[in-house]
Amino acid sequence: MANQSNRRVLLARRPDGPLxxxxxxxxxxxxxxxxxxxxxxxxxxxxxxAFIRTVMYEEAYHGSVPVGGTLVALGVGRVLESRxxxxxxxxxxFGPIGAQTHAVVPASLFRKVDxxxxxxxxxxxxxGVTTGLTAYFGIRAVGCVQPGETVxxxxxxxxxxxxxxxIARIDGGRVIGIAGGPDKCRxxxxxxxxxxxxDYKSDDVEGALRELAPDGVDVYFDNVGGELLDVVLxxxxxxxxxxxxxxxxxxxxxxxxxxPSLYLRLAERHARMxxxxxxxxxxRYGEAQRELSIxxxxxxxxxxxxxxxxxxxxPEALLAMFSGGHRGKLIVEP
Amino acid sequence: MANQSNRRVLLARRPDGPLxxxxxxxxxxxxxxxxxxxxxxxxxxxxxxAFIRTVMYEEAYHGSVPVGGTLVALGVGRVLESRxxxxxxxxxxFGPIGAQTHAVVPASLFRKVDxxxxxxxxxxxxxGVTTGLTAYFGIRAVGCVQPGETVxxxxxxxxxxxxxxxIARIDGGRVIGIAGGPDKCRxxxxxxxxxxxxDYKSDDVEGALRELAPDGVDVYFDNVGGELLDVVLxxxxxxxxxxxxxxxxxxxxxxxxxxPSLYLRLAERHARMxxxxxxxxxxRYGEAQRELSIxxxxxxxxxxxxxxxxxxxxPEALLAMFSGGHRGKLIVEP
Numbered sequence: 001m002a003n004q005s006n007r008r009v010l011l012a013r014r015p016d017g018p019l020x021x022x023x024x025x026x027x028x029x030x031x032x033x034x035x036x037x038x039x040x041x042x043x044x045x046x047x048x049x050a051f052i053r054t055v056m057y058e059e060a061y062h063g064s065v066p067v068g069g070t071l072v073a074l075g076v077g078r079v080l081e082s083r084x085x086x087x088x089x090x091x092x093x094f095g096p097i098g099a100q101t102h103a104v105v106p107a108s109l110f111r112k113v114d115x116x117x118x119x120x121x122x123x124x125x126x127x128g129v130t131t132g133l134t135a136y137f138g139i140r141a142v143g144c145v146q147p148g149e150t151v152x153x154x155x156x157x158x159x160x161x162x163x164x165x166x167i168a169r170i171d172g173g174r175v176i177g178i179a180g181g182p183d184k185c186r187x188x189x190x191x192x193x194x195x196x197x198x199d200y201k202s203d204d205v206e207g208a209l210r211e212l213a214p215d216g217v218d219v220y221f222d223n224v225g226g227e228l229l230d231v232v233l234x235x236x237x238x239x240x241x242x243x244x245x246x247x248x249x250x251x252x253x254x255x256x257x258x259x260p261s262l263y264l265r266l267a268e269r270h271a272r273m274x275x276x277x278x279x280x281x282x283x284r285y286g287e288a289q290r291e292l293s294i295x296x297x298x299x300x301x302x303x304x305x306x307x308x309x310x311x312x313x314x315p316e317a318l319l320a321m322f323s324g325g326h327r328g329k330l331i332v333e334p
Numbered sequence: 335m336a337n338q339s340n341r342r343v344l345l346a347r348r349p350d351g352p353l354x355x356x357x358x359x360x361x362x363x364x365x366x367x368x369x370x371x372x373x374x375x376x377x378x379x380x381x382x383x384a385f386i387r388t389v390m391y392e393e394a395y396h397g398s399v400p401v402g403g404t405l406v407a408l409g410v411g412r413v414l415e416s417r418x419x420x421x422x423x424x425x426x427x428f429g430p431i432g433a434q435t436h437a438v439v440p441a442s443l444f445r446k447v448d449x450x451x452x453x454x455x456x457x458x459x460x461x462g463v464t465t466g467l468t469a470y471f472g473i474r475a476v477g478c479v480q481p482g483e484t485v486x487x488x489x490x491x492x493x494x495x496x497x498x499x500x501i502a503r504i505d506g507g508r509v510i511g512i513a514g515g516p517d518k519c520r521x522x523x524x525x526x527x528x529x530x531x532x533d534y535k536s537d538d539v540e541g542a543l544r545e546l547a548p549d550g551v552d553v554y555f556d557n558v559g560g561e562l563l564d565v566v567l568x569x570x571x572x573x574x575x576x577x578x579x580x581x582x583x584x585x586x587x588x589x590x591x592x593x594p595s596l597y598l599r600l601a602e603r604h605a606r607m608x609x610x611x612x613x614x615x616x617x618r619y620g621e622a623q624r625e626l627s628i629x630x631x632x633x634x635x636x637x638x639x640x641x642x643x644x645x646x647x648x649p650e651a652l653l654a655m656f657s658g659g660h661r662g663k664l665i666v667e668p
Contacts, residue, residue, distance in 0.1 A: 225598075238614070244601045259593030264559075266609030267578045273607045275600030280572070 004031040004040060004080070007334070008070045008100035009314045015056055019322060023056065024071070024315040031104050034083045039107045043097045046075035047124040047131070048317045048330035050248055052099075071099035071314070073332075074130060076113060076123050087112065092120045094128075099314045101334040118293045125329045126163060126296050126303040127289045134245060134278040135163035136288045138221055139171065142276050143243045147172030149218035150237075152209070154228055156194070157184035159329040160245060164221045165194055166301050173219070176212050178205070178228065180324055187327055192302060206231050219243065225250045226258050233262040236271050244275035248322070304328025338365040338374060338414070341668070342404045342434035343648045349390055353656060357390065358405070358649040365438050368417045373441045377431050380409035381458040381465070382651045382664035384582050386433075405433035405648070407666075408464060410447060410457050421446065426454045428462075433648045435668040452627045459663045460497060460630050460637040461623045468579060468612040469497035470622045472555055473505065476610050477577045481506030483552035484571075486543070488562055490528070491518040493663040494579060498555045499528055500635050507553070510546050512539070512562065514658055521661050526636060540565050553577065559584045560592055567596040570605050578609035582656070638662025 005028060012025040034040055055065050055072055065071060075097040079087050084107030087093065095110035097103045113123045126132040138160075139145055151168040155161040156177025165188070169175045176196040177188040185197035196212040198205055209217075209231065216237035222229055225247025236242070250257045266273060281288075295301035306326040308317040311334040320326050339362060346359040368374055389399050389406055399405060409431040413421050418441030421427065429444035431437045447457045460466040472494075473479055485502040489495040490511025499522070503509045510530040511522040519531035530546040532539055543551075543565065550571035556563055559581025570576070584591045600607060615622075629635035640660040642651040645668040654660050 230593075244597065246601065247598055250598075257595045257598065259564075259595035259597050261591045261593035263578065263593050263597070263607070264581055264584075264591065264609065266607060267580065267611055268609070270608075270610045270614040272609070273597070273600060274604075275598065275602070275606070276604045277601055280604040 004102050005029070006031050006100050006102040007311050008098065009311065011056060011065045011067050011069055011071055013067060014058060015053075019053060019056075019319055021315055021319070026312050026314075031102050034081055034104060036083050037107055038083050039079050039087055039093070039105055039110060040081040041077040041093060041097060041103050041105060041110075042080050043075050043077040043101055043103065043311075043334045044092075045121045045124050046073045046097065046099065046314070046332040046334060047128060048321050048332060049074065049130045050246055050321060051130070052318055053322065073097060073099045073314075074124065074128070076120050077103070078120075082107070092123075094123045099311065099332075101311050117289065118296060121305075121331070122293070122296065122303070124331065125159070125305060126301060127292050129278055129285070131159045131329055132163050132292045132303075133281070133285055133288055135160045135167055136292060137278055137281045137284070138243045138245050138276060139164050139167045139219075140288075141281060141284075142274050143168070143219040143221060143241050145171045145173045145219050149173050150213045150215065151175045151219040151221065152178065152213065152217050152232055153221045154178045154224040154232075155248060155324075156188055156192075156197070157327045158223065158324075161221070161223055162192060162304060162328055163301065164245075166192055166295075168219070168221070169193060169195075170295060170300055174213075176209070178209075178224075184327060187304070191304070200228065206234070209235055216240070221245060222247070224248055225260075229260045230262045233260055233265045236265055236269055238269045238271070240269060240271040242271065242273040244273060306330050308332045310334065338436050339363070340365050340434050340436040341645050342432065343645060345390060345399050345401050345403055345405055347401060348392060349387075353387060353390075353653055355649055355653070360646050360648075365436050368415055368438060370417050371441055372417050372438055373413050373421055373427070373444060374415040375411040375427060375431060375437050375439060375444075376414050377409050377411040377435055377437065377645075377668045378426075379455045379458050380407045380431065380433065380648070380666040380668060381462060382655050382666060383408065383464045384580055384655060385464070386652055387656065407431060407433045407648075408458065408462070410454050411437070412454075416441070426457075428457045433645065433666075435645050451623065452630060455639075455665070456627070456630065456637070458665065459493070459639060460635060461626050463612055463619070465493045465663055466497050466626045466637075467615070467619055467622055469494050469501055470626060471612055471615045471618070472577045472579050472610060473498050473501045473553075474622075475615060475618075476608050477502070477553040477555060477575050479505045479507045479553050483507050484547045484549065485509045485553045485555065486512065486547065486551050486566055487555045488512045488558040488566075489582060489658075490522055490526075490531070491661045492557065492658075495555070495557055496522075496526060496638065496662055497635065498579075500526055500629075502553070502555070503527060503529075504629060504634055508547075510543070512543075512558075518661060521638070525638070534562065540568070543569055550574070555579060556581070558582055559594075563594045564596045567594055567599045570599055570603055572603045572605070574603060574605040576605065576607040578607060640664050642666045644668065
């Protein structure tokens with residue numbers, strides 16, 4: 001296995017405003033020789049996540065990628081060679097593979113996945129940390145959706161949003177998804193079984209929401225931020241919970257994030273806005289993955305995938321996340 | 335008691351930007367004759383509260399005062415004449431007296447106060463709905479301060495802030511108050527016994543706070559909003575609670591409130607921002623007032639008063655609330 005060739009995506013330059021193709025460079029190199037405690041992994045599915053965009057900045061919450069460095073990416077892969085007693089060739093693993101076809105990595109950063117619970121690719125999607133688990137803890141532990149409550153999910157046709165909306169539905173909520181375009185809205189009501197959908201691109205969002213949720217909103221699962229957050233804040237009910245999962249509308253200019261100017265509605269309505277990152281719930285991943293896998297098997301939970309083939313497509317896949325044309329989980333199969 | 339003369343403060347014109355003296359007019363009139371279910375009250379202490387400013391707008395959360403109408407104000411007074419079976423002359427009462435020396439009011443809007451628990455004037459201050467009770471529920475029920483936690487209170491020399499800071503101290507918090515000017519800061523540490531004070535007018539607030547709270551902020555009791563909210567958001571710890579009580583920095587231009595642009599810190603640190611209005615806790619007023627009265631008697635809780643004498647001073651007192659020159663509770667003794 002020495003001299004395994006690797007194709008990888010580098011950060012060519014830091015983005016300055018919207019992401020563009022020339023921020024990336026794809027090149028072929030050789031993997032280094034394994035040292036003790038390392039694994040050689042062949043990537044199987046790479047997860048496209050918003051945080052990849054944020055680490056392209058000079059300073060970012062999740063750390064920063066140096067110019068010339070391999071872009072970060074979580075993914076599942078298979079062990080080709082192991083110098084760790086805990087892994088052997090053939091194991092399916094999940095962890096920070098990076099935007100590349102192969103990786104020599106510290107075994108300590110990877111977890112073996114149980115393919116009898118769900119197929120390998122599900123561990124980046126419906127059971128994945130950045131998708132299924134994020135949605136699960138956002139709805140269950142932060143939003144605390146109760147049966148009969150009205151739940152609104154933004155970016156509801158996206159990876160996290162589509163799972164969050166479905167869990168809220170499973171938990172007995174009346175769920176309204178917000179997405180861009182009639183196709184996505186049909187996807188929400190027909191394929192995901194939501195109670196309503198608002199097309200932010202063509203509807204009068206404020207009016208459409210008021211019509212679908214005449215008594216107001218109990219839980220808002222927000223992945224978008226910006227103006228939409230204010231529109232929903234204006235329609236929250238007493239004791240509402242706003243779950244701050246992300247703010248994809250703001251990631252391209254993190255220096256000038258638009259704060260919610262209607263945040264005083266929280267005081268008027270005794271409501272709360274609570275943020276979270278999935279890693280705060282690390283001790284509960286197993287429990288959540290078991291429940292998610294059962295819903296998946298029963299078909300109660302649908303994980304739509306949008307697949308890009310070939311590592312060279314990685315930049316396109318990341319651009320797609322921000323242009324918002326996709327439905328469900330963006331995956332790169334290297 | 336017929337033809338009781340009354341001096342009252344009217345809304346002469348709606349404010350357009352900062353409050354000014356010509357928004358008000360003071361005039362003398364006669365009280366109407368009592369009807370069944372009404373009381374004639376002589377005002378004893380009127381409470382100056384930020385909401386008085388907000389109801390001067392055309393449309394406001396707390397309702398609106400018509401131009402030419404008597405300004406609203408909560409206060410304590412004594413019943414001069416009663417046509418309600420539940421009250422008699424001499425009773426001390428609390429309720430919406432209005433900005434006037436005398437008032438003919440529906441008895442149903444007033445509550446008798448127990449002067450054996452605390453003197454009449456305490457029922458607009460340390461035990462009052464807009465002051466003591468607001469502070470109490472903000473710290474106890476929303477902030478949930480735990481012993482050893484670091485608590486920051488903005489407008490800490492003000493009425494609500496000074497009580498909130500002291501309750502947080504009583505509950506075992508390390509309390510840092512933010513106020514304007516060295517006199518107020520001395521008041522916080524020397525008279526209220528807080529652990530630290532930051533002068534927002536002269537200190538580098540960000541740096542001063544980082545020095546006083548090197549491990550970050552667990553609870554922020556916010557009465558100010560604006561830029562300061564972002565400064566504190568940047569320094570919150572994991573699982574922090576931000577209590578949104580008010581936003582006095584924003585009340586002069588409610589159409590263009592500045593939202594907290596660092597609200598995504600909530601997600602990064604699994605923190606929450608929760609708002610409240612005191613009336614959501616109405617069923618617990620009695621319990622809270624008992625506890626507050628015990629602290630008052632023991633001297634653990636100090637209620638500093640800033641008194642304006644004469645109803646003609648009501649506009650000055652309200653202007654003082656927004657210019658921020660006072661310490662403690664602003665009271666008008668008509």
